[in-house]
Each structure stands twice: as structure tokens, then as C-alpha cells.
Amino acid sequence: MHRMRRITIAASVLVLTALAAPVLAQEWAGQGRLQGTIKDEQGKPVEGATITLRMGTDRVDAAKPGPPQLTTDKKGKWSLLGLANGAWGILIEKEGFMASEGQIKVSPGPAQPLNITLKVIPKEVIEQAEKESTAGQAKAALERGNALLEQKKWAEARVEYEDALSKLEDQQFHPMILRAIANTQYQEGKVNDAVASLQKALALKPDDVDTLKLTADLLIASGREAEAQQYIAKLPAGTKMDPNSILNIGIKAFNDGKMEEAFAKFDQVVKENPELPDAYYYRGLVLLNKGKNAEAKADFLKLLEIAPDHKYAAEAKEFLKEIK
16 A cells, blocks of 8 residues: 555656646747738738747747747738737748848737738849858868878769869869869879860960979870970979979980980989989989999989988999999
């Protein structure tokens, strides 16, 4: 019996709690009534506008307790009964229109109809909002592409870059994105596709130094030095190329027996990158072939000075033994 009494008391508490909850949630309820009509600036009824009512003088917050949201009918009309007397906030929203928010008062007795005019959102405001939204999507796609690029997921990265490209109306960033796309294509061995992407970038900005340099570097790395020269020739005077690309041109010329051309390329790299040991080694080879032993000796010694453990160090030492 003692156990049954405890169970009965607990159940009674639960019942009381459940009954109290709806009473607290209905503090906004009463006998007041609101009604009104919503039209556009031409005086036409606005159907489907949403009306949110919340008691108090704060900004209207749909998450707070209050009556369910209403929508206007075909004549733009709405009405609601069962509101407590006092100050209320009203928020009216309709896609394509500027939201309207204000304060009204519910009093005993018949309610005067509220006549509200909604203004259409200006076209330029809508267009600007769409641009900002699209730009944000493009930025997110670029960030995803960069992350995938670091993971060496070339195809997946390219999909994101192409998505970003399609979303950016402002073409000032297109050459940069096209260079990123070309990079993914080159990494997959699709040299022709990569060149085509870079040519699209150059069509947008023919004098873009970064695109010209990348195109030349890509072609040189692919053994297409003659084509690369067309792009190098378009670079502003004094533009520094990737030293490895210039070395590759020199090596090709050396292997073809074009010593003067090879020397010019290796000499250029030495002057522009005096701490690059490879350039001294290759220039030394050309000088050795031209019979300029003293100058070749100086280059091999410089190589050993900069990088004693270089991959060509042993060969340089052998050459030094033979030079008299």
C-alpha cells in the first residue's frame, strides 16, 4: 500500500505539470481581433503574403510564442481573432517585395482594418543580391578546388574550378581560374588541353604575364621549345622566366650542337640566379666544348663552392682534373 501511494502522488504531479504548460504558452491570447488588406504600389491585391504577429514592442521574432502565421487570400485580405489587448509587432513578407514591419495596438471592440502597401524590391537590388550570392558560391568552389589540388585529385579539383568559372560574371578572375584548370590538365598529362585552357585565358587578357610564362614553361617541359618561344617573345623586357625552363631550352640547344644558343641560355640563368649550381655546370660544359678551359674551370669550381654534394659534383671534379 505504501508503494502504491507514492506512485499515485508522482502521477498527480505529472498531470498538473502537463496542464500548466499550455496556460503559459497562451499569454498572448485574448478576445482582440486584427484584420487588413495588403496591396502593391499599383493598388492590386497581394495574394500569399505572410503575416507574423508577436506581442510586445520588440522586433518580430517568429521563433517566439504567438499565433500561427497567416497568408493573404486572393483579395489580399487577412484577419485573426483571439489576441490579447496591448502592443503587437507585425511583419509582412512576400517574395519579390520589401518586407514591412511595424507596431500596432489591439484594443477592446471592433478593429479598424489595416491597409498596407508593399513595395517591390528594386531590380538592381535583386541583381546585386544575386551577384553576391553567386560570388560566394564561386569562392566556395575555388576553396574546394584548392583543397583537392593539394590532395593531387586533379579531376575533382578541375570540376570545382570549372564550377567557379561558370558562376563568376566578372571576367577579371577568369585567367587565374583557367591557369588552375590548365595545371590540373597538365598534371594528368593532357598537355594539349592545358594549352587550350591557357589560350582561353590569353584571349581574355593577351598581355597577362603569369599566363604567358606558364604557357611557355608548360611547353618547354613538354619538349615543345619552338612553340614556347612564341610566348616568351611576348613577355615584357626583363621578365624572369622559371630558371629550369630556360635551362631546358639551353640543354636542347646543347644536344642539337647549337653551342652559342646554349651558352646564351645558361649564361642568362647564371646572371639571373647566381646561386643556382646547375647553371654553372651546364655553362661550364659549353665553355669546355668551346675550348675556353679557364672559364669552364671557374664555373666548375663555383658549382663545388655552392653545392659540394651536388649531383654533378663528381663530374665537375673529373673535368677539373683534365683541365690544364
